[in-house]
Amino acid sequence: xxxxxxxxxxxxxxxxxxxxxxxxxxxxxxxxxxxxxxxxxxxxxxxxxxxxxxxxxxxxxxxxxxxxxxxxxxxxxxxxxxxxxxxxxxxxxxxxxxxxxxxxxxxxxxxxxxxxxxxxxxxxxxxxxxxxxxxxxxxxxxxxxxxxxxxxxxxxxxxxxxxxxxxxxxxxxxxxxxxxxxxxxxxxxxxxxxxxxxxxxxxxxxxxxxxxxxxxxxxxxxxxxxxxxxxxxxxxxxxxxxxxxxxxxxxxxxxxxxxxxxxxxxxxxxxxxxxxxxxxxxxxxxxxxxxxxxxxxxxxxxxxxxxxxxxxxxxxxxxxxxxxxxxxxxxxxxxxxxxxxxxxxxxxxxx
Numbered sequence: 001x002x003x004x005x006x007x008x009x010x011x012x013x014x015x016x017x018x019x020x021x022x023x024x025x026x027x028x029x030x031x032x033x034x035x036x037x038x039x040x041x042x043x044x045x046x047x048x049x050x051x052x053x054x055x056x057x058x059x060x061x062x063x064x065x066x067x068x069x070x071x072x073x074x075x076x077x078x079x080x081x082x083x084x085x086x087x088x089x090x091x092x093x094x095x096x097x098x099x100x101x102x103x104x105x106x107x108x109x110x111x112x113x114x115x116x117x118x119x120x121x122x123x124x125x126x127x128x129x130x131x132x133x134x135x136x137x138x139x140x141x142x143x144x145x146x147x148x149x150x151x152x153x154x155x156x157x158x159x160x161x162x163x164x165x166x167x168x169x170x171x172x173x174x175x176x177x178x179x180x181x182x183x184x185x186x187x188x189x190x191x192x193x194x195x196x197x198x199x200x201x202x203x204x205x206x207x208x209x210x211x212x213x214x215x216x217x218x219x220x221x222x223x224x225x226x227x228x229x230x231x232x233x234x235x236x237x238x239x240x241x242x243x244x245x246x247x248x249x250x251x252x253x254x255x256x257x258x259x260x261x262x263x264x265x266x267x268x269x270x271x272x273x274x275x276x277x278x279x280x281x282x283x284x285x286x287x288x289x290x291x292x293x294x295x296x297x298x299x300x301x302x303x304x305x306x307x308x309x310x311x312x313x314x315x316x317x318x319x320x321x322x323x324x325x326x327x328x329x330x331x332x333x334x335x336x337x338x339x340x341x342x343x344x345x346x347x348x349x350x351x
Contacts, residue, residue: 156220211271 046053101108120127139146154161184191
């Protein structure tokens with residue numbers, strides 16, 4: 001018997017390893033030529049059998065938990081190391097940039113201007129988008145500083161912002177009113193409390209005869225000028241001649257001071273009357289309270305009378321519904337009523 005399998009039939013039969021290798025090669029060629037079909041088939045099968053996918057994943061995790069944890073640790077270490085390298089490289093670039101700027105600021109600014117001009121000319125839309133993103137990032141990182149700068153600019157020159165607000169309100173008045181209504185109903189209790197405090201304050205001001213508050217905003221230049229003038233007036237040392245002149249000035253008598261206080265009170269009262277829509281209330285506070293009490297008593301009497309009339313109407317309606325008139329036959333005779341015999345006045349017993 002021949003040892004070579006090819007001696008029996010003249011042809012050599014492939015071994016199992018060769019057959020497996022040919023099958024792997026065939027499958028590889030099929031995957032390369034039908035890659036899109038295979039991906040679509042796999043995607044469709046995964047979407048149709050999510051429970052099997054979850055089962056396979058859970059079983060794989062349970063069987064290879066240590067390997068999965070090891071791979072996760074290695075991956076996180078690699079990610080952290082990459083983040084550190086990126087941060088270190090960015091810091092080195094920032095340090096070099098600061099040093100380069102400090103060495104020649106004018107050349108650096110000229111280079112930046114030239115570079116931005118070239119970017120704007122190449123793609124204006126992309127340049128504007130990148131600039132807006134840079135501005136947003138800076139504002140989000142320096143929110144308090146940016147708001148403080150805006151407040152100072154508004155206090156120095158409020159007219160541009162006021163004009164812009166007026167234009168916006170003229171174009172989007174309905175949207176602004178809708179936002180205000182939504183905010184009011186979202187914070188209704190807070191708004192009602194503010195209104196109550198404002199009404200109480202105004203009522204007290206009118207009853208005392210005080211004028212309305214007339215606060216107004218001033219620019220930073222005006223505030224600085226006023227502060228410097230006040231400091232100069234109160235801190236400037238007086239010469240002996242000025243002190244003597246001040247002492248020689250006529251003193252205000254008690255009568256003149258009282259007259260001035262009365263005129264000031266009248267002026268405050270007149271200002272309160274002019275500012276109030278109801279000019280009688282500041283002057284006639286006591287009469288107003290008396291008339292309010294009389295009106296409240298009159299309303300109470302009218303309410304009591306109306307309630308009594310309503311109850312009478314209800315009683316009449318009930319009587320009309322429940323009253324039954326008894327109609328008697330003409331042949332019906334009344335049974336004689338036996339009257340009681342009055343007692344005798346003679347002192348005896350009467351039968």
